[in-house]
Amino acid sequence: MKPKPHILPTIVLAQFACTATWFAGNAIIDELASKTGLGPEIIGHVISAVQFGFITGTLVFALLMIADRYSPSKVFFVSALLASLCNFALLLDAISTTTLLMARFGTGFFLAGIYPVGMKIASDYYQKGLGKALGFLIGALVLGAAFPYFIAGLEWGTDHITVIRLTSLLALGGGLAMLLWVPNGPYKKPSPPLQLSSGPMLFKLVGFRKAAFGYFGHMWELYAFWAFIPVALETFMAQQEIPFSVPWWTFIIIGLGGFSCILGGYGSVRYGSKKVALFSLAVSGALCFLSPLLFHLPSVLFLALWCLWGMAVVADSPQFSSLAAMAVPEHLKGTALTLMNCIGFAISIVSIQLLSFLLDKLEVPLLFLILGVGPVLGFLSLSKKAS
Numbered sequence: 001m002k003p004k005p006h007i008l009p010t011i012v013l014a015q016f017a018c019t020a021t022w023f024a025g026n027a028i029i030d031e032l033a034s035k036t037g038l039g040p041e042i043i044g045h046v047i048s049a050v051q052f053g054f055i056t057g058t059l060v061f062a063l064l065m066i067a068d069r070y071s072p073s074k075v076f077f078v079s080a081l082l083a084s085l086c087n088f089a090l091l092l093d094a095i096s097t098t099t100l101l102m103a104r105f106g107t108g109f110f111l112a113g114i115y116p117v118g119m120k121i122a123s124d125y126y127q128k129g130l131g132k133a134l135g136f137l138i139g140a141l142v143l144g145a146a147f148p149y150f151i152a153g154l155e156w157g158t159d160h161i162t163v164i165r166l167t168s169l170l171a172l173g174g175g176l177a178m179l180l181w182v183p184n185g186p187y188k189k190p191s192p193p194l195q196l197s198s199g200p201m202l203f204k205l206v207g208f209r210k211a212a213f214g215y216f217g218h219m220w221e222l223y224a225f226w227a228f229i230p231v232a233l234e235t236f237m238a239q240q241e242i243p244f245s246v247p248w249w250t251f252i253i254i255g256l257g258g259f260s261c262i263l264g265g266y267g268s269v270r271y272g273s274k275k276v277a278l279f280s281l282a283v284s285g286a287l288c289f290l291s292p293l294l295f296h297l298p299s300v301l302f303l304a305l306w307c308l309w310g311m312a313v314v315a316d317s318p319q320f321s322s323l324a325a326m327a328v329p330e331h332l333k334g335t336a337l338t339l340m341n342c343i344g345f346a347i348s349i350v351s352i353q354l355l356s357f358l359l360d361k362l363e364v365p366l367l368f369l370i371l372g373v374g375p376v377l378g379f380l381s382l383s384k385k386a387s
Helices: 007-019 029-036 042-063 072-091 097-111 115-125 130-153 160-181 196-202 206-240 246-271 273-294 299-315 317-327 330-358 364-383
Strands: none
Touching (some): 029 097, 042 097, 042 330, 072 097, 072 160, 115 330, 130 317, 206 299, 206 317, 246 273, 246 317, 273 299, 273 317, 299 317, 330 364
16 A cells, blocks of 8 residues: 655654754753853753653653554654643743753653654555655654754844744644644554563674664764764864854754765665665764864865765664664564664763763864764674674
8 A cells, every 4th residue: 555645755844843852952052051050061961861861751652652552643743742842941031950951851752752653653654665764754853953053043043032932833833744644554553562671682683783783883973973063163163263154054064964864775775774884884983083184174175074974974873773673573673673772872972971071171173083983883893794
């Protein structure tokens, strides 16, 4: 049964709209620092709170089998509504550090009912061509994460109130679109209960172990890279005394990753998911180790290479999900992907907090060297011969 033409575009646009709340706090970081009195460490705290909320939410949604027991489109809508409200909380006049972190945690928690549930809705419609569909979905997530920076780069978007209002309303609109136009898919069926006790057994499977450890290396780099792009751009601009819009270039660098996810999806059809993932890890890892030199290049080359980095750093993300899903028994796919995502996002918190801690201890051009460890270990794991 072929899905109606509007189904995939609606899912993709809803995913984009709702994930715009992911980096909304980082896009207005100066205003939040002023309200709370926090210093440079606020960058790490704000995004880490979202990551921790997402980890917690993913486990809760999976353990309670929310998307299997209820209509996924309704779960998506309710999650979008609550994520929108948590995002709106950033506009409180007298926001404390605790309230800020709880609001960001809540946003991350309900994003667990948006990002993974959106992928489940797609799988309920597309048994064939799911790899391409996931490429579009994760591409939409990347563009959604970048979108608050786009808003902040506009003349009328310099007001932090505008950024939060628009991202919150987008999330609400995305949830409504999913609720109204995407009913339960023809392939929707209940899944068996989550089997977290199967975790140790899963890591005995060579294919899953290679994909999972490759993904963990990828996650060490990805979100820390995204979170500290504005810091790198501001440092380069100060060194070269060349003015440009930091929010817009942050949007471009992150947003190009959305298109690379789609390109990677098409590339996986021809070359296979493993080759696409290895190529992405090699390019992003090389740029990590070359990063100190990038700050001495002319501005055109500097920005071009950061755009390339933004594409390479995330193009492998859909492919790791595909590799992991193909490596485990059908009845353990939910457990495998949930476990892999939870550990990966936990690792991202460590790298974000480490860079945040080192921000006033290392020169910024040296900061991104630390991220190179992830792609190297990920590449070695994924390329290792079966044993």
